[in-house]
Amino acid sequence: MILDMQDISKAFGSVQALKGVSLHVGQGEVHGILGENGAGKTTLMNILAGTFPPDSGHIFLNGEEVSNMTPMKAMNLKIRFIHQELNLCNDLKVYENMFLGEELTKKKFIVDKKTQIQRAQAVLDSMKAPIDANANVDGLETAQKQLVEIARALLFQSELIIMDEPTTALNNQEIENLFSIMRELKGQGVSFIYISHKMPELFAICDKYTVLRDGEFIETGRFRDIDVHRATELLIGKVHIDRNIKEGQPSFVEDSVVMAVKGLRGQAFHDVTFDLYKNEILFITGLQGSGTNELAMALFGASPLTAGEIMLHGQALHGRTIKQFMRNGVGMVPRNRKERGILPDLSIRDNTSLAYFTVKHKKLFISDKEESERFERNKLKMDIRSGSQSNPITSLSGGNQQKVIIGKWLEIDADVYIMDNPTQGIDVGTKFAIYELIDDMAKSGKSIIVFSNEYPEIHQIADRCLIMYKGRISGILNRTELSEVKVMEYSTGSIQGEST
Ligand SMILES: Nc1ncnc2c1ncn2[C@@H]1O[C@H](COP(=O)(O)OP(=O)(O)OP(=O)(O)O)[C@@H](O)[C@H]1O
Ligand SMILES: [Mg+2]
Structure with a gap:
């Protein structure tokens, strides 16, 4: 999928969250979005996924304008959104969460529980996530819940997957497993938007970047042309001096x-x-x-x-x-x-x-x-x-x-x-x-x-x-x-x- 968001603006009351932001994501590309807290990253993604409309601006998918985006429409257009804050129903089972709103049916009206469980388990297994598709969500650790969120996005064939800080609760092995799946899907032409504050992850998985600052578009480019230092400066908007806060010896007194x-x-x-x-x-x-x-x-x-x-x-x-x-x-x-x-x-x-x-x-x-x-x-x-x-x-x-x-x-x-x-x-x-x-x-x-x-x-x-x-x-x-x-x-x- 080729995505073009042009000149997107959005205000919440007196807060101007986005001011004429543009974003271009190519097919099979992993596009990182960099920005400080409150820069507007999640808001831009909410607009793309139809959570709420922009005040102005345009969204084009494969060259065609999509107006009045809704979450349903986004899903039908094969866009998936893994939210920054977990979004699961604790009262439901893992597979029920994964198929929520998109239940598989047989004979039109009956939910096909067996196939759902099988398919959900297959995705979890492919992620090497040791989670039982039939388990209750409320008994899961946060990291496991985060993996279920990701699995849900991988369940159906998608063309664009938005990941808003998907790894905050994951350990290094789980992150590596996620990246290898992303690389595989990327090879099949799936595009990704990847939001993270963890620089090593951005540099490891993303091809291109777009920087937002205070709701404004700052710059877009290729990760291979910048280093972590430059990326930090772009997003904070000033010269960043790396220094150690604490030097030398520990500063506590051993007898107290x-x-x-x-x-x-x-x-x-x-x-x-x-x-x-x-x-x-x-x-x-x-x-x-x-x-x-x-x-x-x-x-x-x-x-x-x-x-x-x-x-x-x-x-x-x-x-x-x-x-x-x-x-x-x-x-x-x-x-x-x-x-x-x-x-x-x-x-x-x-x-x-x-x-x-x-x-x-x-x-x-x-x-x-x-x-x-x-x-x-x-x-x-x-x-x-x-x-x-x-x-x-x-x-x-x-x-x-x-x-x-x-x-x-x-x-x-x-x-x-x-x-x-x-x-x-x-x-x-x-x-x-x-x-x-x-x-x-x-x-x-x-x-x-x-x-x-x-x-x-x-x-x-x-x-x-x-x-x-x-x-x-x-x-x-x-x-x-x-x-x-x-x-x-x-x-x-x-x-x-x-x-x-
Ligand atoms: N529903 C809302 N009501 C009021 N203000 C909002 C709402 N959603 C977002 N904002 C404001 O819009 C601005 C951008 O928020 P956004 O969540 O997009 O930031 P972000 O770049 O995702 O930051 P972070 O890295 O901390 O997640 C913030 O100032 C935020 O307070
Ligand atoms: Mg956010």
Whole structure:
């Protein structure tokens, strides 16, 4: 399919999300769209997929203009959209989700369950995704849900597949599997639009790029003609200076333990023992299945322990509720925003205040003025791009929702922060600002545990990095000992035993 979008504009109230944007995608091409949070990427795709109409502009498919695009029309034109935020019905089974609205029938009226299950399973198998087509969706991990979203798009023969940050919950192997399917389909002439904030992915899979900035078209070209540095400059619109926030030695004091974790055992981890010091930024990393996800929850009192202790300032915390963890000065930025982070029915402002209400709010009534000031303060600090603060949080772009969530937790002024993949969906420029923010928090006396699988991020600000393998700590590296190769070796179990 050859796609031409010309001069597309779209406003949401006072926010001009797109200003005369054009996009050209050729047949069998993977086209990357680059842009900061709120640049208009998802909005442009929503217009292409008929979610809502543009205010002005034209869409041509294979040279013919398509007007009044609707989701149904887009589907019939063999356009598929994998959404940035998961879009599955938790009450349905995997295969039912995949065929939703396009059920196969036999004898006209009867749903052909058997064929649906077979076809759904065949696609999942081709993706090497270990998911049962007949399983219930609500029991799946987020990564598996993301794979089901992708499988749904691959179910029917399509000509253009839009992927809006498809890999945020996936591990490297799953991403590689996805890329090999994309390459195969590309060979058959399928075109892709690929949106991601992860530069290595864009450079690995995309042929061409289009850059959007503040709703405007900036440039289009071939990835082979630019490097990561140039791509970053194009999207942030200014010279980007790569620098390390933290240099040299770790900056915490070894004798001031804030949190002590001893012999912790839970659902997918055991014998986890470590100290967290005042002013420390401790990273915890590990491959999918290494127990890091479960450990993150346990450190916040959000999943049960079968053995061990979590001590905060010398006081045992385990067996307590999340609320008690919060009252004792622990804050958490959870992973997977849509499922764990936001309350979609509430406004941007209320979402910002939620954690504060739980532990800090002492008055009988809620003051609109205070809430409003709280949001404005965060908007400035976190550079949140939003329309009115009374709009629902879902009106924000993905990355801006993430900034609200981080801001919300900073409001409780905890001593210890557990941040699980805090830069998910955050653009490259802003990521840097978030690293600086975390570094400043540590300097001001807080202790932070960051769960992350991105080495560049670990390298930027970690004082120490703890690596998990098969549910145990396989190594702890000091800042001065850190290297990507070493982290990889401990993560894959090729080096065993702890180092300090
Ligand atoms: N339904 C809506 N109501 C109000 N404003 C909206 C709505 N959808 C998008 N916007 C605004 O339009 C702008 C562009 O948002 P969009 O979601 O397209 O950004 P994006 O480039 O996808 O960003 P991200 O990388 O963070 O996902 C943002 O300022 C956003 O707040
Ligand atoms: Mg988006």
